Every structure is written in C-alpha cells, then in structure tokens.
Amino acid sequence: MKKIEFTKEAKAAIVSRIRRYFETELDQPIGALPAEFLLDFFAEEIGAHYYNQGVRDAHAALSKKMEDLAEDIYLLERDEKNKAAGA
Incomplete structure (x- = not known):
C-alpha cells in the first residue's frame, strides 16, 4: 500500500482537529508538532x-x-x- 499522504491544507486541518480533541475531550493541551507526529503514527500504524x-x-x-x-x-x-x- 502506498504511504498515506495529505495535502498541506488537509494535514493542517487534521492537526487542528486533533489539538481541539485533546483540549476538549482530554483536557490536555497538545502542540502542533506532537499532534502532527500522532497523525503520522496513526496513518502509518492503522491507516x-x-x-x-x-x-x-x-x-x-x-x-x-x-x-x-x-x-x-x-x-x-x-x-x-x-x-x-x-x-
């Protein structure tokens, strides 16, 4: 399977949603870079x-x-x- 890649805009939108989820659901702030790493992890491991x-x-x-x-x-x-x- 080809590596899952997102456009720059799509990746930014997903990272924003991850950050918002951590803030609202987990009451835990997360920076943009860790959120991006998390996205990459999920894309590679369970994509x-x-x-x-x-x-x-x-x-x-x-x-x-x-x-x-x-x-x-x-x-x-x-x-x-x-x-x-x-x-």
Whole structure:
C-alpha cells in the first residue's frame, strides 16, 4: 500500500482537529508538532485498516450494483417459446 499522504491544507486541518480533541475531550493541551507526529503514527500504524475497510466497502457496493445490473439484463430477455408452431 502506498504511504498515506495529505495535502498541506488537509494535514493542517487534521492537526487542528486533533489539538481541539485533546483540549476538549482530554483536557490536555497538545502542540502542533506532537499532534502532527500522532497523525503520522496513526496513518502509518492503522491507516491500512481504514484503507482496507474502504476497499471492502467499495467491493460490496460494486457487487450489489453488478447484481442489480444482472437482474435488469435478465428482465430484458424475451420469451423464447415458438408461438408460431401452435398457430
């Protein structure tokens, strides 16, 4: 799996959210650099778990769409009984 990388803007926004979480939920201030290190740690250590779940979710959604498409195609089939033979 390719390393998870964020744009500079996205990384800054995530770091800000980590800092806010530490302040509000843990009543513990955290600096920008430690928050960035924490983000990097999570991206490296558990990012693959989130990525793989996303792949599984995408696979399930695509499988469902393919089943729906197969059903729609089946409904387009015409009756193959020879109606002229009995006439």
